[in-house]
Amino acid sequence: MPETTEPDPVETERLQRLKEAAFRIRTNALVQAEVQGQGYIGQALDIADVLAVLYADQLNLRPEDPEWEGRDRCLLSIGHYAIALYAALAEARFFPLEELQTYATDDSRLPMSAMASYTPGVEISGGSLGHGLTIANGVALGLKRKSNPAFVYNILSDGELNEGSTWEAAAVAAHHRLDNLIAIVDFNDQQADGKSSQMLGMDPVEAKFESFGWIARRVDGNDITAVLTALEELRSLEAGRPRCLIADTKLGKGVDFLEDREKLHFMSVAPEEWTMAHDRLKETSQS
Amino acid sequence: MNTTPDTLAPQKRLTSDAMSASLAREGQRVTAAPLGHALVELARRDERVVGLSADLAKYTDLHILRDAMPDRFYQVGMAEQALLGMAAGLAMEGFVPFASTYSVFATRRAYDFLCLDIAEADLNVNMVCALPGLTTGYGPSHQATEDVAILRGMPNLTIVDPCDAVDIEQAVPQLAAHDGPTYTRILRGKVPRVLDEYDYTFELGKAKMIRDGAEVLLISTGLMTERALEAARELEADKVDVAVLHVPTLKPLDEDTILRELARDRLVLTCENHTIIGGLFDAVAHAAIRDGIFRQITPIGLPDEFLDAGALPTLNDRYGVSTAKIVEKIKDLLHPRRTERVD
Numbered sequence: 001m002p003e004t005t006e007p008d009p010v011e012t013e014r015l016q017r018l019k020e021a022a023f024r025i026r027t028n029a030l031v032q033a034e035v036q037g038q039g040y041i042g043q044a045l046d047i048a049d050v051l052a053v054l055y056a057d058q059l060n061l062r063p064e065d066p067e068w069e070g071r072d073r074c075l076l077s078i079g080h081y082a083i084a085l086y087a088a089l090a091e092a093r094f095f096p097l098e099e100l101q102t103y104a105t106d107d108s109r110l111p112m113s114a115m116a117s118y119t120p121g122v123e124i125s126g127g128s129l130g131h132g133l134t135i136a137n138g139v140a141l142g143l144k145r146k147s148n149p150a151f152v153y154n155i156l157s158d159g160e161l162n163e164g165s166t167w168e169a170a171a172v173a174a175h176h177r178l179d180n181l182i183a184i185v186d187f188n189d190q191q192a193d194g195k196s197s198q199m200l201g202m203d204p205v206e207a208k209f210e211s212f213g214w215i216a217r218r219v220d221g222n223d224i225t226a227v228l229t230a231l232e233e234l235r236s237l238e239a240g241r242p243r244c245l246i247a248d249t250k251l252g253k254g255v256d257f258l259e260d261r262e263k264l265h266f267m268s269v270a271p272e273e274w275t276m277a278h279d280r281l282k283e284t285s286q287s
Numbered sequence: 288m289n290t291t292p293d294t295l296a297p298q299k300r301l302t303s304d305a306m307s308a309s310l311a312r313e314g315q316r317v318t319a320a321p322l323g324h325a326l327v328e329l330a331r332r333d334e335r336v337v338g339l340s341a342d343l344a345k346y347t348d349l350h351i352l353r354d355a356m357p358d359r360f361y362q363v364g365m366a367e368q369a370l371l372g373m374a375a376g377l378a379m380e381g382f383v384p385f386a387s388t389y390s391v392f393a394t395r396r397a398y399d400f401l402c403l404d405i406a407e408a409d410l411n412v413n414m415v416c417a418l419p420g421l422t423t424g425y426g427p428s429h430q431a432t433e434d435v436a437i438l439r440g441m442p443n444l445t446i447v448d449p450c451d452a453v454d455i456e457q458a459v460p461q462l463a464a465h466d467g468p469t470y471t472r473i474l475r476g477k478v479p480r481v482l483d484e485y486d487y488t489f490e491l492g493k494a495k496m497i498r499d500g501a502e503v504l505l506i507s508t509g510l511m512t513e514r515a516l517e518a519a520r521e522l523e524a525d526k527v528d529v530a531v532l533h534v535p536t537l538k539p540l541d542e543d544t545i546l547r548e549l550a551r552d553r554l555v556l557t558c559e560n561h562t563i564i565g566g567l568f569d570a571v572a573h574a575a576i577r578d579g580i581f582r583q584i585t586p587i588g589l590p591d592e593f594l595d596a597g598a599l600p601t602l603n604d605r606y607g608v609s610t611a612k613i614v615e616k617i618k619d620l621l622h623p624r625r626t627e628r629v630d
Contacts (some may be wrong), residue, residue: 124379124408125403125404125407128399130368131399131403133370134368134375134376134377135404138373138374138378138379141361141370141377142379142381143375145382146381165368168368170365170369171364171367172373176361
């Protein structure tokens with residue numbers, strides 16, 4: 001009997017499910033951004049595939065019980081990515097989809113910068129960059145003390161790697177052998193003042209983490225198969241070392257006219273463009 | 288400083304011995320490393336308690352916990368931001384961390400982490416920090432003369448300035464029991480025992496009258512309470528009746544007790560091991576003004592300067608915070624009053 005090259009139907013279904021989740025996360029992000037007319041929509045679109053893999057597959061969560069002791073902890077350092085996290089939390093049903101309409105409005109549970117006390121499923125108050133990994137170390141140590149097998153994920157950005165505290169934390173994580181910790185760097189080459197590589201070049205990032213004692217992988221962060229394979233592998237390794245995934249992503253991914261727009265940290269979208277954005281996202285996702 | 292050859296001739300100088308840690312005078316009753324021993328005792332009773340340090344366990348007395356219960360202690364190296372972030376993460380998982388470094392590093396270097404990861408999240412993290420105010424002769428790099436000023440504006444944070452080993456021993460379990468962040472100005476090494484001579488117990492958030500007096504009120508915090516009590520005894524010999532109100536918790540301030548004592552007609556001074564900007568003096572004056580008490584309050588504390596390096600006894604006199612200088616200040620203030628009475 002010849003060897004089959006047919007894809008595993010279970011895996012095919014899984015990837016299809018994740019692609020659909022990524023599409024809905026992007027849609028959820030557009031819905032929120034439209035409320036404000038502007039925002040961190042470029043970043044939300046670029047990290048949607050990573051969030052789909054996390055919130056629709058890798059993270060062990062109970063949305064109906066956000067503080068469930070057995071949950072994986074996913075710490076978002078980059079508070080301004082709140083729009084993306086809310087999109088993923090709504091997709092995972094931590095709160096109703098309709099609530100996305102309140103994004104960054106008065107008295108909303110969804111403030112512009114993510115804060116733990118406001119939103120179910122948000123673990124830390126990010127925003128001042130360089131904090132997340134230091135906190136993740138404490139959470140990872142705490143889980144080990146409790147013999148809790150849950151994992152800690154920390155989502156950082158390439159710009160955030162400028163902060164020295166991230167590297168303090170990287171050294172501490174390796175020293176304490178925090179192998180229940182997975183850092184994910186959204187490498188979109190964009191920060192507040194321009195291209196990251198022109199602000200303070202951090203490459204080769206993979207080698208930097210490895211030299212700090214981490215296991216590092218680098219993939220196309222908009223390739224769901226690659227992200228899924230890498231995160232599964234990083235979680236399964238038993239090496240006594242913390243792990244890092246560097247995800248190269250494209251700002252505005254999935255909405256071609258935003259991908260091509262002048263790259264901006266904080267993007268404006270004209271009122272008439274929102275329908276077009278949804279349309280282009282649908283077309284891209286189906287192609 | 289005079290460095291001409293004449294002064295380099297052999298002579299009796301106060302040297303580095305006087306610059307280093309121990310605040311105790313010869314013959315004084317002391318307890319070694321009261322913070323460390325109190326933490327061991329607490330950790331044996333409460334399995335949530337863990338200690339952390341940023342390469343200063345030995346110099347903040349946390350080595351006592353480290354050596355007695357090594358599995359309850361974490362070393363993060365010389366990385367204060369990582370220290371406070373890790374403490375926050377441990378508290379999020381239900382532990383009660385005591386994190387130690389020097390006051391200067393916790394406040395100046397790691398402020399953002401203390402503010403956002405610990406205070407904003409209102410976590411039960413207890414920062415126990417050594418070398419507050421003028422307790423080292425190493426100069427501004429080590430002298431936390433403005434730490435309270437830096438921290439008083441931080442919401443949720445409780446700030447404690449203990450007087451002695453008694454205060455530290457009694458405070459430790461109360462800091463852990465308090466469901467929120469705390470910052471304590473720790474005295475390390477051989478720490479004097481002072482307050483057990485009085486009818487006193489430490490209560491978080493409370494000011495306590497250590498000795499009453501009809502003529503002068505010293506509102507005092509931290510190690511200055513020991514000097515205030517010494518000054519009161521010396522003045523007693525001169526028939527000056529001095530009250531000492533000890534305020535070990537600087538925030539939240541026990542305004543009820545302070546305002547009640549301010550209402551009595553006495554000469555009032557504040558005593559603090561801190562710049563007179565942003566510490567006890569400001570806090571007391573703020574409370575008094577807001578309550579409509581318009582009374583002269585004279586601050587005894589460190590000047591608004593970067594302090595010199597040198598031996599502590601020299602510096603305490605130079606900056607007016609030694610017992611002798613407190614006595615002198617009170618006599619200066621009282622003199623015109625007494626003249627008036629004679630008239």
